[in-house]
Each structure stands twice: as structure tokens, then as C-alpha cells.
Amino acid sequence: MSSRRPKIGVYVCHCGINIGSVVDVPAVVEYASSLPGVAIAREYTYMCSDPGQNLVKEDIKTSGLNRVIVASCSPRMHEPTFRKTLKEAGLNPYFLEMANIREQCSWVHEDHAEATEKAKKLVEAAVAKALVLEALEEKEVDVIPSCLVIGAGIAGIQAALDIADAGFKVYVVEKTPSVGGHMSQLDKTFPTLDCSACILTPKMVDVANHPNIELMTYSQVEAVEGYVGNFKATIRKKARYVDVSKCTGCGVCAENCRLAGRIPSEFDENIGMRSAIYLPFPQAVPAKYTIDPERCLQLSKGKCGKEGPACAEACTAGAVNFEQEDELVDIECGTIIVATGYDVFDAARKPEYAWSDYANVITGLEFERLVSASGPTGGKPLLGRDKKGEGGYLPQKVAFIHCVGSRDKSVGNEYCSRVCCMYLAKQAHLIRDKLPEADITVYYMDVRAFGKGFEEFYDRVRREGVRYVRGNPSEVFKKNADPEDHTLIVKVEDTLTAQALEAEHDMVVLGVGLEPRHDVREIIDLFKLSQSTDGFFMEAHPKLRPVDTASDGIFLAGCCQGPKDIPDTVAQAKGAASSALILIASGKVNVEAQVSFVTSSECRGCGFCVEVCPFGAIELVDENRMGNIVKVALVNEALCKGCGSCAAACLSGAIQPRSFKDEQILPQIAVLGVRT
Amino acid sequence: MGDYKFAKDKLAEVVGALKDYEVFAPAAVGDVLRFKEVEDASSVSFDFKNTNVPPKELMFPETETLFKFRVGKTDIEPAVPDESKKRLVFGIRPCDAMAYTIVEKLYSWDYPDPYFEKRRESSVLFGLACSEPVPNCFCTSLGGGPGSEQGLDALMFDLGETVYVKTITDAGDTVAKAMGLEAAADAEKKAAAAQEKDALGKIKRSIDTEGIPEKLPSLYDHPFWEQFSDRCLSCGICTFLCPTCHCFDIQDEMEAFDGRRARMWDTCMFPEYTLHTSGHNPRPTRKERTRNRISHKYSYFPEKFDVIACVGCGRCINYCPVNIDILDILEKSKQAEAKEAKTA
């Protein structure tokens, strides 16, 4: 194939008017047809369309083209498309070369003449490279029919269940002692107001009981290696100091814990209290207790009371085991879904709202716990309770503040968190529900009620007598020093009436936004993900590959990719699941064909490439060179990712990445180097 | 032919007088001497011994384009040197001039080489006799000498104040006249003769070439070559700087779609020289290559053209970084041959 004389077909795409309106396509076609090896040069409105692709296929079949150049959009967009086209026409897909005359020409240059000249050059360079392209053999590797899901919030749970239901093995790794994630902390969900726990807990239980799911809570991924279809992950199961096989979840241990009710509960956003040995929340899955090693006297101080740990004493099942150690588990999986979720914005970073100073300034998530029937106050929005959780008062004048930590350059978050508008509306409704007399004000910049049923819900809330004031409060402070007086002043300008207000409230709820997790860096390093400017994980393509990552076989689900509400999260989770299932179900995947190879007769065996290769894909092996035994480099094609670092390190050019060989790049330089 | 002279301080005027000639003379870049076309006649000087790069490049440039082409097109654009203008090679040493007479035997052999011949024909050679030979000169061993006239159209003797010019051919005489030189007296002729005699005495090294061409082939497989080849760098110094080495390579030089076919100096000391497309190399090591260099000069060439392809300019000895000394090799070859003869 490659030995045959090059017969090149050049196809210049108008892309509607995207290219045609700037680049003089006919001129480019004419120029192309004058170039060596070019047998056919055509233009077409949409090369990526079926008729466009058929054009290529026809020419390959009828005129025996053996090289194809498509001058259109970025190869990152349609290279796979046209590779497929060639394949279907029986031509090796690696005889395709693309000239990016849209993203890097017509869309970025105003001067039509210059843009056209550049387009010609880009096509010429493509021809120069096409002349020396080679057929590459696509290799298949088996896909281990399993998936590793990182994070067991609603996204992870949903993805895991879908893949497990399809009949494949799933490993779910959750950092905290229980699955459920943030959704389990919520009271009601907007706009339908169904109880979050009621819809989530069944799924939580399914995850725990599903025959195809191996659930590892209180665990973390330690290391990942391998490639699509064949990942190896090491998972650290942190010591619970409780033998889960014995623990019945009765809770006697927690009652007897010397620190019972003295430790702020993370699940309750520190409003409620827990023991050192604890269950994060009543419906936690698995319903197994965990000892907090930082707080537990026995583990942190090495001594618990005079007569030793009370929990162990109390546990009739004898499940408590202070000798327990972390356990490392190695698993193999074909695909990975990252669903690590988000952190809520830390209100302390907006000191003007005095969240750190006053107990009656709380975040939206704290509010969720406060009004949750399973929460520390049994669902009553009680403020100002004492240490034992006694007493407290019910607020009468409640304020909600939008966009705390979102759409706010001052804290580095330019993006909208997409959920705050609606959860604040929901929370306003809940207050109205629980305190019919209360005076409720919402301070907002804009209300974005874009989702299904959102606008209707927003209307309803306003009809329920919730006041919406358009203004971004500048300050929240206490009216006076009197500890008995809880009155807060919210300083704000009503931008509709252009009035400066100093409104009095006795409860302020901050609509804190969503942020990338604090430990996002670890995950990035672990899975080699990239970040978008907002800090969330970046998808392979914002439109067409929203759940894929740059690394084959690794997918994204939920808020780790960007703020989402529950339905969107579930939708994306299902998307990620089906993407993973495509690999798992087909059982095979093509590995990189554009890998490096060694011309051993030119290799001097210095091993520079071996040391450079980030994937350990190259080794020095003995070669019999006319009777002399010499060392030469050898590439492991399954491990090689085709980055080509080896080629730049090699002094003699003995190692080269296919499709990006020196002799394929130098002609491009020769063409593009010449000043026009 | 005629005898002329001119005052040395008039050198610039003498050279400048030649309007319709391209004049080439030794020019210095740093310490390095090479023949260059004279732009400013006053830059011409006799204050040099021998150019680092021999003037063979005037007839046989390091690189010259044969033709240009474009990929996929069949028509080519040949490049033949335009030598309509007469050239004067001014101050060439007798050994280098003699080298021309050897090289042209090859270039006009089975078919004439237009590039070389055009240049050779249009060139008039004004030699400059040697008064101070360089250390490893051995021209006298090869029928040359400080005052040898072979290949020259005129020979100049630098007598200090004046320069004595002896024209050898009509072409030389024409140029001398064009320079407006005055006739020389016997004094100059005598001085010149004396200088030549003195110079001859200063040539320290020599080799008796008697029998070498006939006997070298018998040493084809003799290990003595390794005494030298083992330290050979396979570089091109000895051959590139040799006035009689004339090998060239022809390469296509590509620019994406445009290319030229050019020929450039090549040397039998490079491993690539005899490398076949198959990957086989009949001269795989420095031993074969060293042997070939010597044998070609002292055996194969004389066999074909009855003249040893060496003029004893000493460049290959002077510039070899690892002291591979052609005279030493020839001496050792004789000893080796003698030993062979005895044992046989």
C-alpha cells in the first residue's frame, strides 16, 4: 500500500460559511491540484456530512486514491471521523492528513487574502507530509470487563448501579465511612420537594447489596497504572478499628463512648455532635461503626479512661479492634469513572458576611441539616442552642443571600454554581412551611430558573410571600452587643429602587456555591486529568465528549466536572456508565497505533530513550549484529503512548514515533518555513 | 617565451591592470589561505607559503549544482557553468599547477567533464616559485620542484624587491603583456635560478617511488596497513586537501517538493563512500580505506594514466591530526614488500 506511488485526494471544506466566508476555497482547491502527487482536489460544503464522506469513499474506490487530505476543522474534532471514512473505503486510516483551516485559519484571521494564503500553505504542508505517510496497523487489546468508580455520591452510585445491572463487575471506592455524598445531607430537593433521603437511601442500599458491586468505603485509591482496558489500581482500606463482619450497627458503643456528643458531626455540618466511634448518620451504608483515630482517646492518646475503652467494653459482638491496620487491595479493571464530587464554598472566605462570627449566619448546607427531620434539631430551625443542644429560638426574620462564592472574581470563582438560586428558593419555601409567620427576604443578583419546573417553583415561592430584593449585600453585622439580641443588619442596595437598605434579620442563610474539592490535585496526579479554568476536571470535548477525559478509559460523572443539580448529575453518571459499558461490552479496544519503533541498525544502545520514556515502554535488549552481541532499544507497543519524547532524546534518530517521524515533520517545516 | 619583471610594490597595479580577467589569488580568512576571486587588487600578496585548501576548487568546486527539479515533474533545469570570462589564477604553487595536469587526465578520459574542462580551458595559470618550502614538501620525489613549470602558463620568482616573470605559453605571454610588464635582465634570471637551487636544498623529505606502483598490489592483504589505519579518524582532511584527489558524490538535495542534484567533494575515507544500497560495504573498515587511498594514488592511477596521482605538496601529512604520514606508509610498504620477497 505505502509502496505504491502516492495518489493524493485533497478535500477542502467550506464548513457552511465558517471557512468559505473567509478563505477563498476554490483558490485553495486550485492551488492544491497543482501540488505533486495530488490526483484529485475538490471542495464541498460539509466534508463531515455523509455526502461529504461519500465523496472521499467514491474517489478512493473509483480513482484509487491512496492518500487523503481533508482541509477543514481541527483534527481533534474530525480526525476520527475521516479515519473511519478511509477505513470504510478500504484504505488504511493512517493515510489521512488534515489541514486545520477553520480553528486555526478562517476563525482567527480577518484578512481574507492572508487567510487564503495561509490555508494554501497548510494544505501544501499536509501534502508534503501525506507523501511520506505510512500504513499503520491498529492493534486490539482485551478490556477487563470491570469498572472502578471513585466516589459514592449520587453520581458514583448511579454509574455503579447501571454498570452492575448490565452484569459487569464494579469496584466502588468511597473516602468516607458511608456512601451517599452530599445528597444524603439534603432535606428536600427542588423543585419537586421530594425528600432527598427517601429517594437516595434505596440506591445506597442497592450499591451495598448488589452482587456485582464490591463496595469499599472509608477507602482511597493509592496508585493507578496501566492503560485503557487494563488498569491496575491499589486501594487503601483505612482501618475502621471495627470489625465490620462482627459489627451489627446497634450503636451501644457510641452511647458509651467517653466523648459521646462531644465531637462535631461532619455530616451535620458541625451543628450536631457525635462520638469518637460513630455512624455518620442513621441511614449510613454500610451501617457499620467507625472509630475516628484523631479523636478517639485510645488511638490518639493511647489511653481511654482508667478501665480502658468503653466502646470495646460495651460491644457485645466484640467488633472493636484497636489493632486493626490499613489494608492494601490491588484490583484490575478495564475502565474508571471519576465521581469525586465537590466542596461547598467556605463562607469564611467572605468575612463581610460574618459567618465565622455569628451562630445565626449559616450556610445553605447547614440549613439543610437544620431543617432535616433526621437532623440535630429534628427538623426545627432552632438557632442559638447551648452545648448540650438545649434551648434555642426560632427565627422570625430570615434572609437568604445569593451567589456567595459564585460569580465572584474576588474569591476567584467566576462561574455560576447553577444550584444556589433554586436551593435558596426551596429553603425559603421550607421556612415559610415551618414558620408561617416568618418574614422572609431573598437578596439576589439574578434568579436563574432555567431547569424543568424551576420557574414555576420560583413563582410559587414568591406567591408564598417571600420577598425578593435585587441586590448583593455588602455587609452583615450584629445590631448591638447584647447577647440576648440576635438581630443582624444586612447592608444592601436595592438595585431596582436604587435604595440603600439596612434590613434587620435574626437569621441569615448564605447561598454558598460549589467548588472543586480541596484535594483535587491528588486526583489529578493519580489519573492524569486536566483542569478547566474553573478548576473542575476537564472533559475531552466540551460538546461532543462531555463525560470522557483525555485519558482513554477514564470518564467523569457529577460535580467533579462542574456544578450540577441532581438530575443533571444522574444523567451524566448514566452517560459515563454507558461510555464505560461500550468498552466493557465490546471487550476489545484499539490501542494507539502511532507508537514509537526502533531502527536497531542505527541504535547505539546508549539508553537515553529508556530513561526518557515516562511509561517505561522501552528497554535495552541484546541484538546479534553480524555475530557481535550489542545492546539496542526495544519498544513495548502496548505501553507506548506515542508521545515521541524518545525521538527527541535520540541522537541518531534511531527511535521514531509513527506518523510523527522526523522525515514526516521536516517536509512540513520545509513548506511552512518559506516566508510568503 | 618571454622574460619579464616588475617591482614588487607595483603588485597591485600589475594585477589591477587586467580588466577582462577574473583574477583568483590566495586570500586569508584568519590564518587560513584559500584561493578567492580578487575584489581589491591591493589585497594580493606573495607573503604566503602554500594555501591550506588547494586551488583544485577553482576547477572542481566543493559543491556545484548539476540541475534543479520538482517532484512529479519530468522537466529539469540544468546548470552549466558560465565561463565565457577568462580567468587568471595568480600565485599558484608549482605543485598545485602540476596537480591540474594529473587530474585533467581523468576528467578528459573516457568522456570529457564539461564542468572541469570549461574552467580549465578558460584559466591562465601564473605560478609562484617556492623559496621557502613547507616542512613536508616532497615534490622533488615526484618530478616536481620549487620551480617546476608543469601546467603553468607563466612562473613568477619573488626576488624581494622585484618579481621575475617567466612566461611559458602564449596565453601566459598575452597576460604578461596585458599587465604591461617590462623585460627582465639576466640578473633576474640568475637570481631566480639561484633561488630555485636554494629552495631545492631546503626540501628535507623524499621518497624513491621506483617500483612502488608495481609492488603495492602484492601488499593488498598485508597487515602493515593497520599500523596506520588503526589510528585513522576516517575524516576527509587528507583527501579534501589533496590537490589531486578528485572524487565526487552526487546527491539530491530536497526542499519539500523542489530539489537540486548537486555534486560535491567526496572522499574514500568516509565509510559511506563505498556503501552499497544493499547495506554491504566492500571497504568496511579504515584498513581498506587507508589502503585504497594510497593504492589509488601510487598504483591504480599510474596503471591507467602513467603518472602517480601525488605531487608531494605535503598537505596530507601536515594536516593529518593523527600523524598518518604518506611517506612513512610508503617506506613501511617497501620494508613489508622486501620482507615478503625474502620469505617467498
Next chain:
Amino acid sequence: MSEEYEPNILAFLCNWCSYAGADLAGTSRTHYLPNIKIIRVMCSGRVNPLFLVNALQQGADGVLISGCHPGDCHYLEGNFYARRRFMLMRKLLEHVGVDPGRVNMSWVSASEGAKFKEVIDETVAKAKEAGPMDQFRRRQLNW
């Protein structure tokens, strides 16, 4: 001539960050100078520093190598090697008399379309300042 002279810039962009960044500049219709011609490689680590020499010889007035930010390399380490290599090659070329402004390198991530434009502008500006790089061009013309 320097006034009218439009420098010709060759850019080697890594497929995953910088080439994607250039695409983003396109999708967001960020206009920049057409002086730049892009050659796509999989990783900045692929770019053999000798490509620069060749580019300058072919007539480029400036070169740009762009890759992922340190630590973000799709191939983990490629850009670290590239950083070393080009730091040195730049020094070498400078020593031979090539204006250092002709050798540029940048980290442009897939999300930095705007930065890509800035990089181009600066690269072109520097090459303009350095003037045309004629003295190194292969002598095609007087072949």
C-alpha cells in the same frame, strides 16, 4: 525593509494542551496574526530541538514551542524534557548569533485560548524586532 517585513513564525504545539488551546482560540473567534504556521505534534517532548535549526534554515524568522503547563503533560513528563532542551538550544543559538527573541516557548493549556493569542502576539513582536532571518536561509535562491 524591516518596516514592511512580516515575520514567518513556525509553531510546534502539543496535541493535548496547546493545539487544543489554539483550537479554543478559534472556536471563541479570537483574532490573531496570520504570521504563525502551526505544526501539530503529540507532545512538546517530541519536538527535536534540531527542528528549530531546520526551521530557521528554511526561512522561518522565529519559532514557538508550546506545551502543557508543567505537571499537566498528557504524557506526564514530556514538557519537562522539552523545557530543558529548549532552554539549552536557545542559549546555543544565541551564541551563534541568532537573536534569542526568535526562539520562544510557552505553556498554553487547552483552556487558554486567550493566552494563546497573547503568546502569538508576543512571538511575532519579538521576531519583528529581531528583523528578517535571511542570513541563515538555505541558499535555494542561488543554487
Next chain:
Amino acid sequence: MVDETILREKAREVLARDDVRRLIGWKRGTYGYESAPAVLKDASQADELIFDPTCVQNPASFITLEEKLPVPRGQDPDTRKVAVLVKGCDSRAVVQQLVEKAYTRDGVIVLGVPCTGVVDRRKAQKMFGDTSEPVMIKEEGDKFVFIIDGETREGPRAELLADKCVRCRFPNPLVYDELVADEVAVWGADEFADVDEFEKMSPPEKWKFWEEQFSKCIRCYSCRNVCPMCYCLECVVTKQKPQWTRRSTDVSENTAYHIQRAWHLSGRCIECGECERVCPVDIPITTLNRKMTRDVKELFSYEPGVDVEAEPLLSCYNPQDPEEYIM
């Protein structure tokens, strides 16, 4: 001071071993101020060996120059050791060749020759003129004593030392199996003043300088071939596919060649100065290598050819590598 009788004795012993193929050292040249490299194969030749200030060549170059010949069927390849005499500077080549796996440590026998400096042929020629007789040179205190064509001449050491010796920091071999003489005191220091000086020029001035120098180049490749670090089976410079540089000689191609050469030696050049010594047209080649050596030291605090365990400079990196110019 090296006692040649001891040197020859040790060499004889080594050559007598049947696991030794050849020994590389120095012998008297046929003329002039430089010795000739000696490649000996038989103990009887040991007496040809010399060591004095004429012994400028780097014997390590000749280890990698030896061709690996096809082994006839049924025969075993010749795996006998190569013995080599090295000065301090030469030994750095051995170290770097080991770093780059050119051969294994037990494949070579290194006889170390502590050295007090060698004479620069060009400097001597300027001072005393040419000769077609081999010159004898002895070091006496701060003088070199020459015997030229039978008569004795003297010259100040400082003015006749090869440049590399003036700034020599490694007069004693860094790797050896045996020293043939006692170690000598270090006298040199290297501040790279020459590089700083050169860098005072503006880019156009530099280019002009090199344009003139490179225009002299006849591409004989002696600088490449003599380099102990240049031993690729196929050099990119002479490669036809792809054609990085063209064989034709013009300023552009010559410049490209010299850049490529200097580039491939950056982080590898061990400063033996052979490239410049052998140049038939006196191109100051080491000026490029010196620049790289200096920058490699400054930017990455790396020095090639001093540590057998070292990683090759461009095959490793430091996340904190400098990047001041990167946008």
C-alpha cells in the same frame, strides 16, 4: 613526572594478557610538535610508547573508532578487553562513554597517566617555526624545553600550554585500574572568562564572526570523528533519510552542521579540545562547546564525564528547572 620505563612495563604486562585485544596510547610522531596515537597489539611494541608534553591526543577517541567486523559463522566475536592510557582530561571521556553504555567497565583496562599539561602545536609553531623532524619536549618548572632539529630551545610553559591545560581541573584520571605515576597537584581553575568575553558581542556581531569561521569549513568531519563522544552508527549529519543537513558546503549548511554538532554534545562534551585541535582550517570549535558546558553547569549544575553513575543531562529533568523566558 611520568617515568616512561614504568609506563612501558605496565603496558607490556597488559598487552601480554590473553584477554587483551589492543592497547591505545601515544608514540613518537614522524615530525613536528605532536605525538602520534599508538594502537598496539603485541607486548613487543610496548617500547614504542611515550608520554611527554607532545601527547595531546585523546586515546579514548580510538576506543569507539574501532569497527565491529562481521563475525564469520561458527566463530565467536572477539570480546577481549581494550586497554587505554588516559590523561585526566581523557579519562572524562571514558567516564562519559561508560555513562552512555558505549561499553562496560570490565570491557576496558584503564591505565591512568597523571599529567602536568601538554603543548599546543599551533602556539609552538608560532614561537619556534615549522620542522620536518620530530620534536622532543620536556617540562622543566615553568618552562618547556624543546629539542628541534637537534638544537635546544626554551619557552615559557604558560604561553605554550594547550588552552584546555591552562584551565585544567582534572590533571589526574577520574577512572582507572592503575596509575602509572603519582598523582599531581591541581593547578588550573575554570571561570569561563573566554565565554563571558565572547558574549559581550551582539547577536549580529556573533553571527558575523561565525559566518566567517564557518565559511572556511570544508566539512571533512574530523572534528566529529575525533570526538570520543561521537560514535553513532549513523550520524544525523550524514543521514540521507531524512536529510537534516546537506552535504553541500555553504554558510547555511556549515552553520547548521556546527550547531547540530554542538547541540548533540551539550551535556556530553568532556572538554578534551580534540575537535578544535584537529580542524584543518582553524575554526574555534570549542567556543561553542565551552558555552554549552558553562550553561549546563549554571542552569542545571551538571558536569558530564565526572561521575559514572550520573544520568545523562537531557534524559532527566528537575521540576524546578529554570524557565524564565517561557511565556
